[in-house]
Amino acid sequence: MKKNVYLDNNATTAVAPEVREAMMPFFEELWGNPSSMHTFGGQVKKYIDEARERVASLIGAHPSEIVFTGCGSESDNMAIRGAVEASGGYPHIITTRVEHPAVVGVCRYLEERGCGLTELGVDSQGRLDLDQLKDAITMDTAVVSIMWANNETGVLFPIGEIVEIVKSAGAVLHTDAVQIVGKLPIDVRNTPVDMLALSGHKLHTPKGVGALYIRKGTRVNPLIVGGHQEGGKRAGTENVPYIVGLGRACQIAREHMAEEMVRVKAMRDRLEEGILSSCPDVRINGDREHRLPNTLNVSFEFIEGEAILLLLDELGIAASSGSACTSGSLEPSHVMRAMGVPFTAAHGSIRFSLSRYNTDEDIDYVLEHMPTIVKRLRNISPFVRKPAVS
Numbered sequence: 477m478k479k480n481v482y483l484d485n486n487a488t489t490a491v492a493p494e495v496r497e498a499m500m501p502f503f504e505e506l507w508g509n510p511s512s513m514h515t516f517g518g519q520v521k522k523y524i525d526e527a528r529e530r531v532a533s534l535i536g537a538h539p540s541e542i543v544f545t546g547c548g549s550e551s552d553n554m555a556i557r558g559a560v561e562a563s564g565g566y567p568h569i570i571t572t573r574v575e576h577p578a579v580v581g582v583c584r585y586l587e588e589r590g591c592g593l594t595e596l597g598v599d600s601q602g603r604l605d606l607d608q609l610k611d612a613i614t615m616d617t618a619v620v621s622i623m624w625a626n627n628e629t630g631v632l633f634p635i636g637e638i639v640e641i642v643k644s645a646g647a648v649l650h651t652d653a654v655q656i657v658g659k660l661p662i663d664v665r666n667t668p669v670d671m672l673a674l675s676g677h678k679l680h681t682p683k684g685v686g687a688l689y690i691r692k693g694t695r696v697n698p699l700i701v702g703g704h705q706e707g708g709k710r711a712g713t714e715n716v717p718y719i720v721g722l723g724r725a726c727q728i729a730r731e732h733m734a735e736e737m738v739r740v741k742a743m744r745d746r747l748e749e750g751i752l753s754s755c756p757d758v759r760i761n762g763d764r765e766h767r768l769p770n771t772l773n774v775s776f777e778f779i780e781g782e783a784i785l786l787l788l789d790e791l792g793i794a795a796s797s798g799s800a801c802t803s804g805s806l807e808p809s810h811v812m813r814a815m816g817v818p819f820t821a822a823h824g825s826i827r828f829s830l831s832r833y834n835t836d837e838d839i840d841y842v843l844e845h846m847p848t849i850v851k852r853l854r855n856i857s858p859f860v861r862k863p864a865v866s
């Protein structure tokens with residue numbers, strides 16, 4: 477029987493019922509403007525304060541260090557562009573070759589306007605060489621932006637060690653933590669990054685809300701100017717229901733992440749082992765030791781990722797591929813290229829990403845069908861050598 481199995485949680489997640497429930501009053505009776513002087517609006521403000529505390533508490537920050545934004549991309553843009561602008565001039569920026577487009581885009585935008593840009597490479601496991609970072613950092617380096625967890629492979633970068641290198645050079649460290657927040661515990665008191673981006677829809681809020689952590693004392697210019705909201709750091713009347721939803725999602729993550737991720741990791745590992753043992757010519761992309769517990773990036777040699785996705789989709793299984801085919805290009809993703817994944821494997825790379833809503837039956841269902849899909853596609857693959865016809 478056909479099932480619906482959603483394994484694309486690094487793209488977006490289902491809205492948690494508790495989050496939806498927390499948001500509802502702000503579409504109904506509590507729709508006032510939190511900046512208004514009257515009670516009708518003013519009563520809403522305390523819910524924003526509560527949400528700010530909940531977000532701060534998930535990452536070990538002080539509530540005054542949290543700025544609500546419209547998404548993870550906005551948080552990344554504000555952090556990097558805002559810190560560059562606050563530095564006055566066109567400084568040097570360091571990032572990596574495997575960042576999300578939200579970071580790549582703003583860094584290249586700033587490069588076009590005169591900033592120096594270094595993009596650090598990774599090895600075949602998707603790991604950074606910290607000596608490369610030490611060599612790249614100069615007196616002119618104002619901002620270093622390095623993701624905490626990679627969205628395609630789940631590979632974790634050693635942000636603790638990176639903080640030390642960047643701090644000793646006197647630069648500002650921003651980390652794109654969009655994929656790690658809500659999946660693994662992080663604490664900016666122990667890992668003192670200067671800025672950190674997160675996004676609600678990766679941890680069970682609707683799309684359209686994010687936050688930027690800005691350590692007290694870090695100089696960042698706002699991206700959106702106008703009103704005095706968010707302490708003057710982000711103008712615009714607050715998106716109250718979504719902010720409240722983000723607060724609730726962070727509260728749930730803080731309370732349940734530890735036990736949920738043990739379960740999620742066990743399912744991910746079973747999926748990985750099941751695929752490895754039932755499908756030949758398969759490789760796991762990314763450092764298996766240092767990886768998000770919910771992510772599996774696997775290459776099926778000699779077949780197209782898109783073809784696998786289509787057959788999975790016919791069965792009701794949602795995953796994603798590493799190539800940029802949807803954007804009209806058949807190039808493998810920039811992450812697979814940076815890792816030097818061979819062409820025949822990079823094209824067949826599939827990302828499965830789980831959440832707390834997945835079940836063991838979901839994994840059984842994928843494992844039941846995967847070998848047949850792979851066999852069927854390899855039979856028609858031009859890359860698989862067929863026996864010569866005499």
Ligand code: PLP
Nearest residue numbers: 547548549576578627654655675
């Ligand atoms: N950074 C990473 C690592 C991501 O995975 C994403 C979303 O996929 C973003 C940033 C952008 O977040 P948003 O979709 O909220 O703009």
